Amino acid sequence: MEKVKELAEEVSNNEYLAKYYAHYGLLKREEGIYGEAVNAYQEAYDLYEKNRDPGRQALMLKNIGHVYRMSKMYVQALKYFEDAERLNLKINSSDQLPRIYENIALTYMDKGDYHLAEQYLQKGLKSARDYNQEKVSVLLNLYGKLYFMQGEYDMAREYYNQTLALNITDTERSYLYGNMGETYLKEGNIKEAELWLTNAMQEKKKLSNSDLRPNFNYLAELEILKGNIQEALNHYHQVVQISSEGLQSSELDVAITSLDNLYTEHEQLIISDIERYKQFRSVFASKSKHNKEQREEMETLYHQASLGAVESDAQHKQATLQFKKETFTFQLSTLLTTFLMVLSFLLIVYIINKHRKDKRALGRYESGLQVMMDEYGAKNVVELQKILSRMAE
Numbered sequence: 571m572e573k574v575k576e577l578a579e580e581v582s583n584n585e586y587l588a589k590y591y592a593h594y595g596l597l598k599r600e601e602g603i604y605g606e607a608v609n610a611y612q613e614a615y616d617l618y619e620k621n622r623d624p625g626r627q628a629l630m631l632k633n634i635g636h637v638y639r640m641s642k643m644y645v646q647a648l649k650y651f652e653d654a655e656r657l658n659l660k661i662n663s664s665d666q667l668p669r670i671y672e673n674i675a676l677t678y679m680d681k682g683d684y685h686l687a688e689q690y691l692q693k694g695l696k697s698a699r700d701y702n703q704e705k706v707s708v709l710l711n712l713y714g715k716l717y718f719m720q721g722e723y724d725m726a727r728e729y730y731n732q733t734l735a736l737n738i739t740d741t742e743r744s745y746l747y748g749n750m751g752e753t754y755l756k757e758g759n760i761k762e763a764e765l766w767l768t769n770a771m772q773e774k775k776k777l778s779n780s781d782l783r784p785n786f787n788y789l790a791e792l793e794i795l796k797g798n799i800q801e802a803l804n805h806y807h808q809v810v811q812i813s814s815e816g817l818q819s820s821e822l823d824v825a826i827t828s829l830d831n832l833y834t835e836h837e838q839l840i841i842s843d844i845e846r847y848k849q850f851r852s853v854f855a856s857k858s859k860h861n862k863e864q865r866e867e868m869e870t871l872y873h874q875a876s877l878g879a880v881e882s883d884a885q886h887k888q889a890t891l892q893f894k895k896e897t898f899t900f901q902l903s904t905l906l907t908t909f910l911m912v913l914s915f916l917l918i919v920y921i922i923n924k925h926r927k928d929k930r931a932l933g934r935y936e937s938g939l940q941v942m943m944d945e946y947g948a949k950n951v952v953e954l955q956k957i958l959s960r961m962a963e
Contacts, residue, residue, distance in 0.1 A: 588617035588626070595633060604637050611637070625666075628657040632670055639677050647677050668698035668705040672712060679716060687716055703736045710736075714749065723753040744773035744780070751788055760795050767792055783809045783821035790828065799832060806832075 595610030615630035635650030651674045658666050671694030678687035691713050698705035714729035730750050734743065751766030771785045790805035809825035 584617045584621050585623075588614045588621065588623075591617065592626075592630065592633075595630075599633075599637055599640075604641055607637050608634055624657055624661045625663055628654045628661075628663075628666055631657065632666065632673065636673060639673065639680065642680070644677050644681055648674065651677070664697055665701060668694045668701065668709065671697065672709060675712060675716075679719065684716060684720055688713075691716065703738075707733050707736045707738050707742065711742075711746065711749075718749070718753060721756075723757055726753050740773060741777060741780075744770055744777065747773060748784060748788060751792075755788065755791055755795070758795060760792065763792055763795070781821075783812055783825070786812075787821055787824050787828075790825070794832075803829070803832060 591610045591614035595607045595614065598604070598607035598610060611630045611634045615627050615634075618624075618626040618630065631650050631654035635647045635654065638644075638647035638650060651670055655667065655670050655674075658664060658670070671690045675687045675690040675694065678684070678690065691709055694709045695706065695713075698709055710729050710733040714726045714733065717723070717725035717729065727750060730746055730753075734746055738746070747766050747770035751763050751770055754760075754763035754766060767785070767788045771782070771789065774780045774782055774785055786805045786808045790802040790809075793799070793802035793805065806825040806829050809821055810829075813822040813825075
């Protein structure tokens with residue numbers, strides 16, 4: 571990527587340089603280095619602005635908003651999403667709107683503002699229907715999640731079923747089967763839950779490199795409902811074994827917490843199970859709920875501090891530009907004032923000189939009249955006029 575940047579800078583190609591920063595921002599976002607991600611997206615935005623490419627400018631605004639949402643900085647996230655929406659509407663481009671509305675809805679769902687989330691899901695669906703089913707399926711699935719979060723499982727299934735009726739991928743189908751099964755688990759409907767969760771596991775196993783941990787956790791919960799504690803333990807142990815190579819997983823947290831509860835509540839479990847549990851518990855002790863919450867809190871604070879530094883830098887740049895603008899305005903105003911003062915002075919000098927000339931001319935005129943009055947013996951100008959009139963006759 572650095573080679574692309576060097577070549578783009580060498581030939582002063584803003585388009586390729588903007589693409590470099592856009593890809594670099596994505597890379598840093600995936601690495602969790604959010605400050606650098608936002609800086610890169612902002613660089614890309616500025617370059618697209620120079621190239622007069624408002625469509626890609628709007629895309630960068632959406633990307634910046636996404637980073638802020640991941641950092642739980644919801645006010646900033648919404649600002650960038652709404653700026654992206656306005657820019658798309660301004661240029662009469664609506665192909666990005668479904669994704670923008672999806673992100674705004676997710677932000678409100680994160681905040682627990684379900685009513686506002688639903689409003690934007692409706693806007694998203696309305697705009698997505700003019701494009702392809704992929705965008706529609708994402709929003710319908712999200713609609714189901716919205717109702718699931720509120721405990722309205724019938725409504726959640728209604729939207730999950732609408733999504734299943736579309737032409738979706740095998741991966742999407744496997745996850746939707748799991749979502750359907752989870753709604754029945756929450757209701758305690760063992761028969762329907764087992765049907766959907768079994769299908770979900772079968773579909774997931776057909777996919778290469780698929781993560782089976784959510785499915786094992788679902789099946790463990792199902793076995794608990796059925797009273798098969800031993801089977802539930804086996805499923806949770808599967809999650810722990812799969813996670814041995816990577817501890818960063820919410821599914822591992824679910825499994826260990828559930829194992830902890832099961833071994834505490836069922837003292838009659840055989841010794842081998844107890845020993846197996848102790849072994850797993852000691853290996854993954856760092857994955858306790860308390861440590862997870864602390865880690866997440868620290869990560870959130872770090873990301874927010876990183877983005878805060880970016881905002882401060884941006885504000886400083888804006889303040890510098892504003893200062894330069896105000897300084898230029900002041901200098902221009904001072905120059906204009908000086909010019910007007912000089913012009914006024916010259917005008918005054920002109921008026922004085924003209925007055926002096928007029929006064930001298932008037933003096934000469936008055937002197938000439940006096941000579942004529944003396945010559946003709948007139949006492950005043952009126953008598954002089956009469957004498958001159960008689961002479962003209």
